[in-house]
Amino acid sequence: MSRACQAGASQTGEAPLPNVAAALAAKRTLRILVMGAAPGRTGRTGRSYTAQIEAMLHSALKVTSIEIINRGVSGELAANAAIRMKTEVALEQPNLVLWQVGTNDALAYVPAAEFAATVKDQIAWLKTHKVDVVLVGLQFAPQMLRDAHYVDIRDTLRRLAAEENVIVVRFFEAMQILNPPGDDTAMPAADEFERSEEGYNCLSQYVARAITLGVFAKGLRAPAQTPGQTPGQTPK
Amino acid sequence: MTREPNAVDFWRGFALITIFIDHIPGLFYASFTLANVSISDAADLFVFLAGWSLRLMAEGRGEPRPIRDVMLRLFGRALELYAAQIMITMLAIAILALSATELDNPLLLQWHNAAAVFTDPVPAHIGLAVLTHQLGYFDILPLYVVLMLMAPFFALIDRVAPRMLLPLSLALYVCVLAFRLTLPTWPVAGTWFFNPLAWQAIFVLGFTLAEPRRGAGGFVRRYIGWLRLIGVPIVIAGAVIHIFDLWPDPTRVPHPILFFIADKTFMTPMRLVQFLALIAVFSFAWPYIRRAGEMAYVGGPVSRAIRLLAMLGRNSLYVFCIGSLLSLSAQVVRLYYRGSAASDTAVVLLGILIMAFTAWLAELRQRGRPAPSSARRLPAH
8 A cells, every 4th residue: 555545544444345255256257336426537647546446456356357337426415326326236236336425415415314324225235135335435625624514424424334334435534644734725726636636546545455355354265465465465 | 579388388497497406416495396206307308398399390380391401400409509518518617616716625626527627637628528528417418419419310210201210219219228228428437327329219209299190199199088097197106106215126127127127327118108107197287277377367476487487498408508507506505505494495596586587688689689480489389
């Protein structure tokens, strides 16, 4: 993991991903459905963050075939994404759903209880249908720390993830680390994009790490290690 | 001289206001729109009425227009819609950039699929120009552009072999559902939210059903009473499914699953049938609405509301464009005022007022011109 992202690494939850592990054990194509606010965002590197995740997983898990299906609709609330997700799960039959959720609900002032019910029901539905889920939390902006509702939605998502034993990648902290205190500027300057870019870079690393740890958490046979890499170690 | 209120303009005005409200996520009043009690929503109505209007344009007044004129007009209309899409997208990007600056909130630069425009502008601008990169809630006009590019061929087939148009359209629709044919987005990987290859079916249905004498349009008019009887339980069932969350589990339906689920992107049969039932049932309403407007004292609220909706419908492109920008602006206002009931009420009232002003201004401008072409004169319904 890159140095810039290391401070946020402990924020990544670790929970088993039995369906991903089963797919890998059976040497099937690992299918990841991406839903949520930032579908396959492109960066200056020319790579989307999902492409980065794919490359990292290839390296860490030694799987030959990973398919990432981008079906995010930017600006979509969790309730609408939940309905669409069921259709996409049926159509694409993923082993894992990567769901970036919460930012739009927070910005639209959806009540936290309503948001919690939606996400909880969706997690239950995914579990019933043998699909693992990794949640990607809210995006960070220093100003949002002052918004009680935004913080409430962020905390609700964390609580839900803990209750349901699913991984939540805390994007908020990842980006917060990259925003030094007192660095608020009136204008979203060029470095704002760089921070955002770096945030997505960290996000890719956290997600790849969470999936890798989630696979090993069930004690399945680890894929062949690369020289000098210990089990559970995430790619640099 | 503007035309008197008619059913097409009235319902199109209704659809425009509903789309404006539906495109403000979290808005209190969005809980009371058609989308909350119906499988289909205002977008379906808008596209269906676009197909209906195409018939009125192609037929002209009296005898049908020469097909060459019709095709040229439709290509011209597609160009006009494309220009409108580019303009409102650029203004939407400016609204997001200005809001991010003034509210000191960089999250707004990533809202509604705008991130690529700011972080990766080279491919993003190519995508905007070729309509493969669409901002969230600014994805209906690209659908409309593609439909209008297809429209000359619909009109041509209708002129040469009218009985073939609907079967050909439905055959394409079935293939799209069976093989999940869609259009990709780029540079952000994904698919079009409104799949034009599927949505052409509702557009062609509008075009076909607008023909009062022959084909499906003639059949529907002959048996409208029976169709309404069949439609009522379908409309009620759609409301029950929506309100009580009784949607079929997509993983438990037969294959190809798109034939058995409700999906907006592919405009699936469940949605299409419910929409057709809805318009069959509500097609009785316009004469009563018109009569209610006539009975009310001059300038009364009912009459004013009918005239307002019809005026919005008569100027649908202008109103749709301004409505899209108002929806985005309303989201920023809600963010600033933290989604209070007062701000929700204010944005809805002000939004409708600005949409009405836009329509009024468009008609004022038209009145200053020579007599409008007959293409814009729709008969009263």
